[in-house]
Amino acid sequence: MNTRKTTIALLASSVLTMGVGFLHAATPVPAQEPIEIYKQGDPAKGAKLFQTICAACHTVGGGVRVGPDLAGVHKRRSSEWLHKFIPSSTKMIASGDPDAVAIFEKFNKTLMPDQVFTTKQVDSILAFIESRGGDASAPKKIDMTKPAGNPKIGAALFDGRRRLASGGPACNSCHDLNHDTVMGGGVLSKDLTKAYSRLGGEGVAAILSNPPFPLMKRAFQDHPISKAEATGLIAFLWEADVEAPMEAGRDYGWLLFIRGVVGVGIILALLGFLWRGRKTSLVNAKIFERQMGSVGVSD
Numbered sequence: 001m002n003t004r005k006t007t008i009a010l011l012a013s014s015v016l017t018m019g020v021g022f023l024h025a026a027t028p029v030p031a032q033e034p035i036e037i038y039k040q041g042d043p044a045k046g047a048k049l050f051q052t053i054c055a056a057c058h059t060v061g062g063g064v065r066v067g068p069d070l071a072g073v074h075k076r077r078s079s080e081w082l083h084k085f086i087p088s089s090t091k092m093i094a095s096g097d098p099d100a101v102a103i104f105e106k107f108n109k110t111l112m113p114d115q116v117f118t119t120k121q122v123d124s125i126l127a128f129i130e131s132r133g134g135d136a137s138a139p140k141k142i143d144m145t146k147p148a149g150n151p152k153i154g155a156a157l158f159d160g161r162r163r164l165a166s167g168g169p170a171c172n173s174c175h176d177l178n179h180d181t182v183m184g185g186g187v188l189s190k191d192l193t194k195a196y197s198r199l200g201g202e203g204v205a206a207i208l209s210n211p212p213f214p215l216m217k218r219a220f221q222d223h224p225i226s227k228a229e230a231t232g233l234i235a236f237l238w239e240a241d242v243e244a245p246m247e248a249g250r251d252y253g254w255l256l257f258i259r260g261v262v263g264v265g266i267i268l269a270l271l272g273f274l275w276r277g278r279k280t281s282l283v284n285a286k287i288f289e290r291q292m293g294s295v296g297v298s299d
């Protein structure tokens with residue numbers, strides 16, 4: 001039922017997106033007034049918006065996460081560009097804006113979700129970014145030392161051998177990951193084998209505490225992932241990526257096939273054992289004998 005609802009919702013939203021896109025493409029864009037400079041924004045309000053909406057994917061001076069480091073972005077891009085991109089990057093990419101398309105390609109076509117913002121709110125976010133100063137010219141390296149936490153627990157949470165305490169879905173219902181210790185999974189969203197070196201421990205932690213992706217957000221908003229669970233998952237993602245990655249070129253398909261063969265063998269052996277007392281003569285013959293016996297006829 002839930003999957004049906006989700007599918008219908010997804011379908012409806014894509015139809016809506018199509019409609020909006022079509023209308024947008026079909027109506028001429030009116031000449032825009034130059035947008036007010038963000039200096040009018042309130043950095044404190046901007047900080048709050050940034051923390052709740054943007055921080056899972058962006059830092060200001062802390063390095064790349066899901067999206068680029070935004071330190072100094074107001075110097076790289078015009079205010080007008082930012083006022084269009086931040087509420088609806090998807091529209092801008094669809095319109096073919098070369099900078100928007102270039103950065104979208106650079107970030108592996110990860111969609112930044114659209115948000116409903118007033119001009120004032122965007123101003124406040126930009127005022128906050130400016131107040132932090134700096135430039136993202138020297139990209140921060142991701143810390144690849146072993147994080148705290150038990151990777152075994154993380155692995156079990158990842159593929160659902162251990163349930164998340166609040167009842168959220170196992171990660172492998174949407175994500176695949178190549179590692180000996182877990183069952184691979186869905187292809188609905190990104191493969192997480194290399195997630196740690198992309199995002200770092202802090203980046204993953206930010207995503208797990210407040211998933212910024214609409215689909216993942218929906219899955220966990222009423223079933224939050226606990227801090228302890230996140231610690232285990234992060235340790236596991238580190239292990240899968242850094243310490244014990246699957247050998248390159250190892251044939252995952254064959255591995256699964258062999259596991260399957262062994263599994264079937266075990267099940268057959270088990271069935272043989274459980275049914276060891278099964279009848280070896282015809283059941284009808286036994287019934288016939290019993291009935292004959294009860295009316296006093298015997299041979």
Ligand code: HEC
Binds near residue numbers: 067
């Ligand atoms: C789900 C992750 C995600 C969230 C949440 C998110 N972004 Fe992004 N952002 C991205 C990605 C990925 C890119 C790279 C461009 C692309 O793929 O569309 C990006 C690009 C940008 C850029 C362009 C940077 C440049 O160098 O040109 C700006 C500005 C930006 N985001 C601001 C924001 C702000 C402000 C918020 C919060 C209101 C926000 N983003 C929320 C993922 C995200």
Ligand code: HEC
Binds near residue numbers: 189
């Ligand atoms: C309902 C589906 C769903 C479930 C369940 C889910 N995710 Fe996600 N996750 C997504 C989507 C969608 C994205 C956005 C990336 C994409 O478009 O593929 C994402 C992105 C991520 C990313 C960022 C990847 C990157 O490199 O940008 C991480 C890390 C992540 N998920 C971890 C997890 C973990 C750990 C779990 C289990 C606790 C989990 N997810 C469960 C749907 C899901």
